[in-house]
Amino acid sequence: MVRKNELVSADQVLAFQRDGFVLVRNVLDRSEVTELRNAIQTFAGRAKTLGHVLRSATGEVVPVTDLLGQPGVGWLLSDSRIVAIARRLVGREDLVYFGDSGSMVGGKLRGFHKDNTNRDTAEHPDWLSPYTLVRLGVYLQDHSRHSGGLKVRRSSHLHADITSGEIVDLPTQPGDVVAWSLRTTHSGFAVRVRGLPFVHLQPRFEGRLPAWLRRPESCLRIAAFMTFGTNDAHLRNYVAKHADLATYADNYLYKQWLYNDGSEAASRRLADAGVTLQRPIPGYGSKFGSEEKLATGYVQTGPSRPDVYPASRVEAWIRRGGRVLRSVGLAGPEVSQ
Numbered sequence: 634m635v636r637k638n639e640l641v642s643a644d645q646v647l648a649f650q651r652d653g654f655v656l657v658r659n660v661l662d663r664s665e666v667t668e669l670r671n672a673i674q675t676f677a678g679r680a681k682t683l684g685h686v687l688r689s690a691t692g693e694v695v696p697v698t699d700l701l702g703q704p705g706v707g708w709l710l711s712d713s714r715i716v717a718i719a720r721r722l723v724g725r726e727d728l729v730y731f732g733d734s735g736s737m738v739g740g741k742l743r744g745f746h747k748d749n750t751n752r753d754t755a756e757h758p759d760w761l762s763p764y765t766l767v768r769l770g771v772y773l774q775d776h777s778r779h780s781g782g783l784k785v786r787r788s789s790h791l792h793a794d795i796t797s798g799e800i801v802d803l804p805t806q807p808g809d810v811v812a813w814s815l816r817t818t819h820s821g822f823a824v825r826v827r828g829l830p831f832v833h834l835q836p837r838f839e840g841r842l843p844a845w846l847r848r849p850e851s852c853l854r855i856a857a858f859m860t861f862g863t864n865d866a867h868l869r870n871y872v873a874k875h876a877d878l879a880t881y882a883d884n885y886l887y888k889q890w891l892y893n894d895g896s897e898a899a900s901r902r903l904a905d906a907g908v909t910l911q912r913p914i915p916g917y918g919s920k921f922g923s924e925e926k927l928a929t930g931y932v933q934t935g936p937s938r939p940d941v942y943p944a945s946r947v948e949a950w951i952r953r954g955g956r957v958l959r960s961v962g963l964a965g966p967e968v969s970q
């Protein structure tokens with residue numbers, strides 16, 4: 634096992650700053666991967682029974698509660714290796730966790746997007762200084778030879794659009810951690826093409842690839858995600874966007890904050906690892922541990938805010954063609970499935 638202060642080399646930090654993502658190998662061992670797979674499946678199953686999950690059109694089970702409150706999983710957020718990676722990439726000592734993490738079981742939710750506050754306006758403060766919110770993904774199965782992993786666009790964290798950057802399917806193996814800037818364009822559930830490992834498809838085409846051309850997933854896809862930041866304007870803007878119900882009603886993160894573990898014990902566990910727990914809204918944690926079964930079968934959230942990405946050249950033509958095909962019923966919905 635690699636020592637924690639060697640987990641992310643100086644070259645990897647530079648690669649992260651250049652590319653907007655980095656793959657850190659062999660962070661977790663085999664038994665930890667097995668333990669996490671089991672714990673997440675158990676927790677997600679229980680959350681689904683209660684309806685404490687986000688609504689899904691593509692089959693994934695996403696508990697609304699963050700990782701901190703999940704038995705057998707919460708340790709990830711204060712794990713010295715995870716914290717060391719986050720600290721190296723955020724680039725600041727005062728690491729903050731603000732209740733943005735989660736797990737996902739199964740599904741096929743694809744589509745290029747960014748996670749930062751403002752995704753399409755180069756004049757917004759998000760784009761005027763290096764971005765300090767970093768997301769870590771732990772994919773608990775093989776994606777070096779199998780579909781289902783993370784797809785990113787290289788250096789797309791430098792562009793306020795989702796069309797820039799070479800497409801890369803990340804060959805993660807169980808135990809690896811992938812980290813990306815919230816400004817980086819990415820999509821889940823990458824489909825690998827049989828016999829053509831060097832081909833990295835647009836998400837919109839992946840869902841339409843015939844089954845015989847796809848490499849299958851290795852087993853049920855289970856993944857965990859967590860975001861860290863530091864005490865700065867980028868974090869304040871991000872939190873303000875999701876805390877403001879007037880402009881972003883009932884958004885998923887606001888709902889998650891209600892269901893999160895905001896206890897003093899959880900906060901102390903993080904503090905012992907050098908991470909500050911920020912509880913962005915007054916009701917943070919007020920529904921944690923609730924046994925109320927939701928009749929809707931999921932936690933209701935408002936629509937996500939549309940991003941208006943200016944399309945250029947080929948992308949504009951593809952969009953136009955897609956609109957025409959959809960209007961005459963010859964193409965499916967815009968988010969590929």
Ligand SMILES: O=C(O)CCC(=O)C(=O)O
Pocket residue numbers: 737748768782783819820821822856858
């Ligand atoms: O499912 C995935 O691999 C990506 C999830 C994602 O887009 C995110 O956590 O921001």
